[in-house]
Amino acid sequence: MTPAQPFDxxxxxxGDANFHQDDAxxxxxxxxxxxxxxxxxxxxxxxxxxxxVQKVMQFAYQNGVSVVPQGGNTGLVGGQVxxxxxxxxxxxxxxxxxxxxxxxxxxxxxxxxxxVLEAQKHAEEANxxxxxxxxxxxxxxxxxxxxxxxxxxxxxxxxxxxxLCMGVEAVLADGRIYNGLSKLRKDNTGYDLKDLLVGxxxxxxxxxxxxxxxxxxxxxxxxxxxNIASPQVGVDVFEIVRERSGNRLTSFELxxxxxxxxxxxxxxxxxxxxxxxTPSNWHILMELSLFEGDQDGALxxxxxxxxxxxxxxxxxxxxxLGDRQLMWLMRENYSECQKREGDSIKHDISVAIRDIPTLxxxxxxxxxxxxxxxxxxxxxxxxxxxxxxxxxxPEGFExxxxxxxxxxxxxxxxxxxxxxxxxxxxxxxxxxKADLLAQKKDPTALDMMKxxxxxxxxxxxxxxxxxxxx
Numbered sequence: 001m002t003p004a005q006p007f008d009x010x011x012x013x014x015g016d017a018n019f020h021q022d023d024a025x026x027x028x029x030x031x032x033x034x035x036x037x038x039x040x041x042x043x044x045x046x047x048x049x050x051x052x053v054q055k056v057m058q059f060a061y062q063n064g065v066s067v068v069p070q071g072g073n074t075g076l077v078g079g080q081v082x083x084x085x086x087x088x089x090x091x092x093x094x095x096x097x098x099x100x101x102x103x104x105x106x107x108x109x110x111x112x113x114x115x116v117l118e119a120q121k122h123a124e125e126a127n128x129x130x131x132x133x134x135x136x137x138x139x140x141x142x143x144x145x146x147x148x149x150x151x152x153x154x155x156x157x158x159x160x161x162x163x164l165c166m167g168v169e170a171v172l173a174d175g176r177i178y179n180g181l182s183k184l185r186k187d188n189t190g191y192d193l194k195d196l197l198v199g200x201x202x203x204x205x206x207x208x209x210x211x212x213x214x215x216x217x218x219x220x221x222x223x224x225x226x227n228i229a230s231p232q233v234g235v236d237v238f239e240i241v242r243e244r245s246g247n248r249l250t251s252f253e254l255x256x257x258x259x260x261x262x263x264x265x266x267x268x269x270x271x272x273x274x275x276x277x278t279p280s281n282w283h284i285l286m287e288l289s290l291f292e293g294d295q296d297g298a299l300x301x302x303x304x305x306x307x308x309x310x311x312x313x314x315x316x317x318x319x320x321l322g323d324r325q326l327m328w329l330m331r332e333n334y335s336e337c338q339k340r341e342g343d344s345i346k347h348d349i350s351v352a353i354r355d356i357p358t359l360x361x362x363x364x365x366x367x368x369x370x371x372x373x374x375x376x377x378x379x380x381x382x383x384x385x386x387x388x389x390x391x392x393x394p395e396g397f398e399x400x401x402x403x404x405x406x407x408x409x410x411x412x413x414x415x416x417x418x419x420x421x422x423x424x425x426x427x428x429x430x431x432x433k434a435d436l437l438a439q440k441k442d443p444t445a446l447d448m449m450k451x452x453x454x455x456x457x458x459x460x461x462x463x464x465x466x467x468x469x470x
Contacts, residue, residue, distance in 0.1 A: 007043060010088070013055045018094070020044040029089045032073060032081050037431060039082040041068070044089040050169065050177065050208045056090060057206070058175035066461045069202035071144020072115065074136040076348070077430030079148065079201040083465030092143045095208060101126050106214040107166055107183045112143025112207050119212065128214035131158040131250075135332040143207045149199035151426035153331070156383035157250040157289070160426065162198045164213045170197050170205035173457040181211050196452070201428050202463040204456045218250075218289035222299035223318040223327055225255075225273055227280035228311070232357040234284050234382055237311050242383075244302045245288055252383030253285040253331055254356070259377055260330060262337035269330050273323075278314035284382070285331055334379050338390055343401045344377075345408055347389040349416055350425035356382060359389075359419060366411040367391055371404040386425035413440065429467045437467065 011019045020026060021043040029044040042065075047053045060067050066087040070080045082089065092112040099109040103126045110119055116130075116137040123130035132145065134152035144150075146168065151160045158164065167182030180194050197205050228234055234254050242249055257280065263269045274283065288299050299317065306312040318324045338344045351359050364376045373394030380388040391408060393401040413423060417440065429437050438446065449468050453460075460470055 007088075010043070010045065010056065010059055013059060014045045014047055014052060018046045018048065018052075020046070029070060029073065029091060030081060032075065032078060034076055037078040037081050037083075039085040041082045041085070041087050041089045044070075044091060046091045046094045048094045050095075050171065053090065053092075053095075053171045053206060053208055054175050054177060056088075057171050057173065060088060060461055061174045061459065064459060064461065066464050067206075068463050069143070069147065069206045071112065071141035071147065072136065072139040074140045075144065075148060075430060076427045077424070077432035079428050079430030079463070079466050080144065081431075083431050087464070090206065092141060092206070092208065095143075098122055099209060101214075102183060103128060103214070105183050107211050108214055109181060109209060109211045110142050111209045112141060114142050116140050116142070116145060123214045124217070126214065127217055129217045130164075130212065130214055132161065132164060135335065142210055142212070146198045146207050146210055147200065147202050148428040149426070151381065151384070151386060153251045153253065153328075153381065155381060155386070156252055157247055158215065162195060165194060165198055166211035166213060168194050168197055168207050168211075169209040170207045172205045173459065173462045178205060181209060183211055199428070201430060201466050203453060203467050204462065206462070216291060218291055219294075220290045220296070221318075221324060222288045222290065222296075223324045224286055224299055224303065225275070225316045225327055226284040226286060226303075226306070226312045227275055227278055227314040228282045228284055229280065229313065230282060230357065231360050231378075231382075233311055234282065235354060235357060237284060237306055238353065238382060240306065240309075240311070241286065241302055244305070245298060248288045248290065248294065248298060249286070249383070250289045251285065251287040253380065254382035254387070255283045255285055255331065255334070255379050256377060257281050257283060258375060259334045259337060259379055262341055263330060263333050266337055266340040268333045268337055268340075269326065271326070273316055273326055273330050275314040275316045280313055285327060334377070334388070338377060338392060341392055343393060345391040345401065345405045347409070347412055348386070348425050348427040349389055349412070349421055349423060350384075350386045351416065351419045351421035353382065353385045355419045355421070356385065356387060359387065359415065359421070362415045363389060363412050366415070367408050370407045370411070371401075373397070374404070381425075431465055434465065434467060434469055438469070 068087045068089045070091045095111040095113040097111045101108040120130045131154040132152050145161045149162050167180045169181050170178045360378050367374050375392040377390040
């Protein structure tokens with residue numbers, strides 16, 4: 001089959017309503033959030049069943065046509081859009097069935113197109129909690145978050161997407177179906193194939209459904225924004241709060257005050273959530289979840305101790321649902337406020353929690369040497385070591401910020417290697433970091449990954465150009 005030949009057989013498989021090829025229809029499949037990747041596609045298909053996905057992959061395998069699996073198209077590293085321009089996009093958006101909700105086992109089985117927000121609501125209807133929470137939760141889908149092993153703000157207590165997944169159903173490159181849906185917490189019957197598919201970004205198989213964990217619903221939340229002097233103080237605070245609160249500590253976010261200033265500047269929040277009594281350049285957004293039997297006031301008790309020890313200079317404590325919503329809106333707006341401010345240089349990296357202060361001190365220093373006046377916006381999930389390390393141009397800068405990007409990237413990854421960190425904490429590899437992975441990954445590990453890819457996708461038709469490149 002040549003690129004010019006019509007996909008009559010593919011059209012027959014999915015039907016007119018699920019076959020998209022004209023320019024207007026393709027926009028939603030090709031435009032990605034960071035506008036970094038601009039390849040076209042031969043068409044997009046939106047299958048409505050596992051059987052239809054299977055037939056699409058059989059067609060693709062027989063004809064040597066590459067397929068890009070896509071969820072909500074919220075990925076930030078180009079894993080969900082074409083790398084070559086001659087692929088089929090296979091969107092799971094119409095596979096939205098809730099196959100089962102088992103409250104006694106605390107597992108729900110969802111098809112890949114169910115959004116994270118919908119999954120949260122389904123769990124709530126069963127008086128349970130689905131704890132995954134991230135800024136794109138209204139759009140990102142179960143298949144996509146598993147394919148990228150997404151994290152979010154509750155990894156500290158509940159783990160990332162891989163930890164929340166009990167099993168998956170997936171269609172392989174040749175059209176075979178892997179029936180790995182499970183509710184079992186103990187199953188020692190060989191290799192964990194589910195964990196192989198989760199985080200593979202659709203390069204080993206297309207996840208069509210998953211069994212996801214649910215948890216007891218908290219009866220209340222206690223939330224506060226703390227004013228602290230430095231990231232090192234944040235680490236000290238974290239160690240004390242975790243010791244005092246245990247599993248009740250569900251979120252612990254490090255936030256530089258520049259992000260709040262920018263949100264006020266661009267009218268993203270209605271009021272300043274910070275305590276103004278003792279201004280600070282750094283903040284911690286911290287939340288405790290209280291369950292039946294937990295006493296109210298756990299947050300205030302630990303805050304009093306932190307103030308007495310001189311670690312927390314001041315704090316804004318949420319006294320209403322509206323206060324809590326404002327705090328979390330402010331947290332989720334850290335990316336949007338940078339977008340409105342202008343161009344940026346971005347990193348999604350992780351180190352051991354104790355190394356976060358060193359990372360920020362050293363990277364900020366070298367970035368300042370490269371471009372004096374550059375504005376650092378290092379924020380994110382301090383409780384699990386994941387920092388979204390971004391830079392904005394200096395105030396009044398009229399040059400090209402991206403001209404400084406290669407030097408800043410190189411210095412950041414050199415420091416990261418010395419600290420035994422990761423070049424991708426939760427966004428994945430995709431196209432953006434495929435070359436970087438080839439440089440930084442342990443050679444033996446990279447060889448193992450390539451061998452697995454070759455075994456499961458010998459024709460290299462599943463999401464080619466992503467993660468490992470033959």
